[in-house]
Amino acid sequence: MSGARAPAPARAPSRAPSRARAALAAAVPPFAVIVASILAWQGAVWAFRPGEYLLPSPVQVAEEAWDSRATLARAAWLTGLSAAGGFALAAFAGVLAGSVLAASRFLMRGLYPIATLLQMVPLVAIAPLLVVWCGYGWRTSVASAAIVSVFPVLASTLDGMRGTDRGLVELFGTLHAGRVQRWWKLELPWALPSIVTGLRVAAGLSVIGAIVGEFVGAFAGDASPVGIVILSALRENRTELVFAAVLTAAVVGFALFGLVSALGWVALRRWHASGG
């Protein structure tokens, strides 16, 4: 009897189906919501017949997306580059500024309210100025993406570092750790889960920022970014292409969000609950 049981080897294969079931369980709700939304959209178009110029059906949008796939793919690539560039700048500047503010109560009280202006100033209003400062082309889109996404990183970094365990700070002091050493070995790791959350928010915002920058400063032509595709489609009354381009922008945002989430998972999975 004992030879037939072999309990230990039997446990390893049972984890794979368990993980698959868990992944499936996680995927089903959003998938179901998406499918239901599309059906409701299509149903609304059938029921109300609002006119293609007002609200195209999902089928029309899908057809347009397929017909314009080359245009949309180029647009997604260009906008994705701008968003990623702006996001990288925002991540660097946000963590750096958050760390500096966390190190000094005086600086934090003096500069943090000013930093919040970055969140409050309407980007659309200052976008034309970015063209004046940065010129036409990718620089304006990158700057726009960076401006709109830096604050979440800064705020999350600041909050994370200010929440560092006081006992550990005292321990580092007892051990005569230097300021930079304490930042690198204690405060930054402590704040990392919070920073990752801020980076996730910033990832989505960076795409919005890039597109706003493209609205005012991108070159149009054979290879146009998403912002220009949207503007052109609006002017041509191609509402279905507008929807397709907006969905393309969402895909770019999801991709960036997913990349950041994956990096965060890699960084946190071994030691923090949020990375599990």
Added chain:
Amino acid sequence: MSILQRLAESCGIPGAVASARGVAAAVAVALLAACGEPGGETKPSAPAGAAPAPRAVRLQLNWMPEPEFGGIYAAQQDGLFAREGLAVEVIAGSAGTPTAQMTASGQVEFGIVGGDQVLTLREKGGDLVGLFAIFQTSPMGVMVRADAPWKSLQELWASDATVAMEAGLPFVRYLNQKHPGGKVRLVPTGTGLAAFEQGAVQAQQCFISAEPVQMELKGIPVRVFSLAEGGYDPYTVTVATGAAFLAKDRDACAAFVRALREGWARYLAEPAKYNPAIAKLNPGMTLAAMDVAARKQHDLVAPPGTGANEVGMMERARWETLARQLVELGTLKAVPPVIDDVFWNAP
């Protein structure tokens, strides 16, 4: 307040800065339409024995109050709409106002749209009908500095100049088709005239009667290449209504056009009488600029020889030409089978 924005507005699309709002507005229009709010149902009831209340209608502009709408404000100021039994609410536009969609869906009875937009929207199910063409000659043009090296649109298009011009507008396709192999780099017009003033762009889309005037008043001499002279001459600024409203209330449409025609006749004769009121509604444009603009646009609205009753009238051949051009440009799939459905010249 760039020309690009203005031109884009004439096509129902905002300039670049406002484009995000344009998208939001378009979505809002779609939602409102889905909720089914037909316009033109607001005829007030009058008590027995009393004079009938004026017919309330709305006119949605696609830009801020400027001389290009001078006849509308003249008709309002002089009570011409009221004389026709209409209580007209003139709604100023802004960057992003989707006038064509609002008019086609019946949210307003009348709207200012581009002639090309009448055709393209009809193909998408938005039954617009042109009622009154404010400009008989399109005021669209491309502005360069007076000392710029290019002597024609062809030379400009062959250069590597940066041109502030909204991609997607039909005339951009027209220029690309007419001057193939062009090397110009197109950028949005969201910076208004600032980029042109600073030299960041070397040419800019404009209304002949607007942006060049502002540049001249700032001491920057410019030259303008007319798109109409270059072969693309649509009814750029057109008062339109929805086909359903026209079918239901043709008398109101005719009364509206009569008042409009008389208003334009008065404005063309004496713009200085009406410009101060318009200037009050639009602090962004000086009275001096409005006076100059009114003079410059006079012959575009009423070419020499135009009779008082001919202002705003549209020709079948012009609509057919525009439709054929749009088909050649790929903006329109086919010429409308019945071109007479596209416009209506009120008696």
